[in-house]
Amino acid sequence: MFETIKDQIGDVKKIIFVTGAGISQESGIPTFRGKDGLWRNYDAMKLATIDAFYENPKLVWEWYNERRKNVFAAHPNQGHKAIAELEKYAKVMVLTQNIDGLHQKAGSTEVLELHGSIIKIKCSVCDFRDEILTEFSEIPPLCNCGNMLRPDVVWFGEPLPQNVWQKAIVSASECDLMVIVGTSLVVSPANTLPIYAKQNNALLIEINPERTEMSSDMDLTIRSTSALALPKFISVLKEN
Structure with a gap:
């Protein structure tokens, strides 16, 4: 599923994951x-x-x-674990809308919790x-x-923690690849993060069983779950 952009993936140095409720749903949440x-x-x-x-x-x-x-x-699923393992091959940061801490449980060391x-x-x-x-x-x-x-x-109507949000903007603006996983991209301001990445000419990959409002803006859209797709993503990086 990543073969069409295999060469481009192999050149990335900094990967940002933007994750939402879909990845945690696979852990039973x-x-x-x-x-x-x-x-x-x-x-x-x-x-x-x-x-x-x-x-x-x-x-x-x-x-x-x-x-x-x-x-x-709940326990981290194969999607969470794959993201953590990617730290062995590239600089990885997770910008998550989830509040469950499963990325940290899986071993990810650079996680910004946008919603607390x-x-x-x-x-x-x-x-x-x-x-x-x-x-x-x-x-x-x-x-x-x-x-x-x-x-x-962070409840509806409340602003995101500004120190966290500013770090997220900077990270998104500097990445080579952004992988958007399990989020519908309808909640603001998190749904603006792909725009910051695109301004840096970053590659955008969406992993989601359902189409989202920004699917047409992606360089690659994968209609699958993170638990299935992300381990294959690691395999591609290993090959490079």
């Missing part, structure tokens, strides 16, 4: 818009807002606790931040300052 579990009677899109949190913090925390259980039980992390918490008022690997005995949990703690994730 439902996509964000899934309707299973605790929130089946709620609109997940509406729960992931600061307004929903202040209106019903207990419900939002119950939803995130359910999601956290699913994340902690589900295993991290922060105070809704002060600057307190921490990691939490267990459930809270009472929800919503409170910070030492007396205000509510919240998941350290």
Whole structure:
């Protein structure tokens, strides 16, 4: 599937992966818009807002606790592992919209979490931040300052962490190859990253079972899952 651009792939020095919910779905983590579990009677899109949190913090925390259980039980799949292994052959950075930490579990060392992390918490008022690997005995949990703690994730209507986003822009602007995996490229501003790469004349490869809004802009589109396609990508790099 990579034969048509085999020579071009062999020349790349810096590879950027932009990953979305599709790669994690292969590890058993439902996509964000899934309707299973605790929130089946709620609109997940509406729960992931600061307004929903202040209106019903207990419900939002119950939803995130359910999601956290699913994340902690999940394991990196062959797609995650292939990306980590690529570090042996090229400079690799992962720009992920996922909040599950599976890239790090697989061994990737350069990961920018654009939308935060589900295993991290922060105070809704002060600057307190921490990691939490267990459930809270009472929800919503409170910070030492007396205000509510919240998941350290980016909700709809909130800006991305600017230090992370600026690093992502620089990395995308300097890469030779960008591989877009398991994302529909509809969420802004992450969907602008391929534009930055293209301005550097980088090669764009999309790996997704479904067509996306930017499929026509890709140099190569592979209608497959990351777990199937990415190990073959490694094989091509090894041959070069």
